[in-house]
Amino acid sequence: MDELYAKPGHLLRRAHQISMALFTEECAKHDLTSVQYAALVAIDENPGVDATRLSGLIAFDRSTLGGVIERLEAKELIYRRATEGDKRVKLLYLSPAGRALLVAVTPAVERVQERILEPLRPADRKTLIQLMIQLVNLHNDTMPSSLRLVVDREAAAPAEDTDGAQQPADNAQTKRGKAAAGRKAKPR
Secondary structure (H helix, E strand, O other), rough: HHHOOOOOOHHHHHHHHHHHHHHHHHHHHHHHHHHHHHHHHHHHOOOOEEEEHHHHHOOOOOOHHHHHHHHHOOOOOOOEEOOOOOOOEEEEEEEEHHHHHHHHHHHHHHHHHHHHOOOHHHHHHHHHHHHHHHHHHHOOOOOHHOOOOOOHHHHOEEEEEOOEEEOOOOHHHHHHHHHHHHOOOOOO
């Protein structure tokens, strides 16, 4: 069994299980899955995105994403509008309720990220994130187009910290987290 426990595929699967368990625990009161959260963030950052582009932004299979979009629409967190040129193409927008939920859930999502990395030393956290970004980016081009993450490679590249250490680039989720940091989070 030791051989199994040292395989990257097994370790990635276990890390995913841990991540999902923490997400479920922290975000249960918001009735939101991690994929729904990713979709809301992507729609918030890309108003008027269509489902095909959204699937690329969050690296989620287009056919499965349809159900996610339907559930978000049923919860009135997003709405769809037909395009002018082709009424079959629907553009996705965050509703006011969706935006409010993103603001409310951001502290919980940030806690998940902190709890995932908490057992590691700070330097190891940075190294892990850098290696994960590198691994995803290097494998991205080999993925079927339906699972290919639309990556702004410059934005995903580590940025230099003031002490010379590499840091993942700042993004909207981090900015939402910083904005939410001013509000006091409920204790776990």
